[in-house]
Amino acid sequence: MPSPNRAGPAIDLHALFRMRYYGDPGGPRLPLYCPPGVLDRLGGLEPDVDLHAVFEMHPLPGGHRVGPFELTGLSLPHYVPNAGVRLEADGIVLAYSGDTGPTAVLAELAATPTCSSSRPPTATARPAAPPAI
Numbered sequence: 001m002p003s004p005n006r007a008g009p010a011i012d013l014h015a016l017f018r019m020r021y022y023g024d025p026g027g028p029r030l031p032l033y034c035p036p037g038v039l040d041r042l043g044g045l046e047p048d049v050d051l052h053a054v055f056e057m058h059p060l061p062g063g064h065r066v067g068p069f070e071l072t073g074l075s076l077p078h079y080v081p082n083a084g085v086r087l088e089a090d091g092i093v094l095a096y097s098g099d100t101g102p103t104a105v106l107a108e109l110a111a112t113p114t115c116s117s118s119r120p121p122t123a124t125a126r127p128a129a130p131p132a133i
Contacts, residue, residue, distance in 0.1 A: 020054045029056040035081035076100040
């Protein structure tokens with residue numbers, strides 16, 4: 001979650017917390033990849049409970065292995081701590097950023113993979129245009 005320090009994503013995260021904490025107590029913790037301060041902000045809405053009971057924190061920026069993916073979070077310019085995320089597996093890259101200003105880091109997030117893959121990515125042809133009516 002790149003920017004839950006802002007009001008909208010923080011409210012979504014709060015709803016997820018309440019659903020898991022009150023609706024499924026004792027369930028496995030959810031991995032949360034985010035910049036510092038996110039749980040502090042969320043804690044203002046839930047001052048009497050332990051947010052770590054629901055979320056397993058993984059700090060961004062930073063690198064993490066998530067299943068088959070290499071996740072890389074890079075700092076992006078914003079008025080609150082913010083990270084863009086790059087997921088890479090089998091030579092395929094997905095880059096995501098939330099709100100940010102102009103920065104060369106966006107190009108770095110989406111750059112061509114630097115490692116070789118045992119299986120090259122496959123190109124998908126565009127479907128043919130529908131027949132004219």
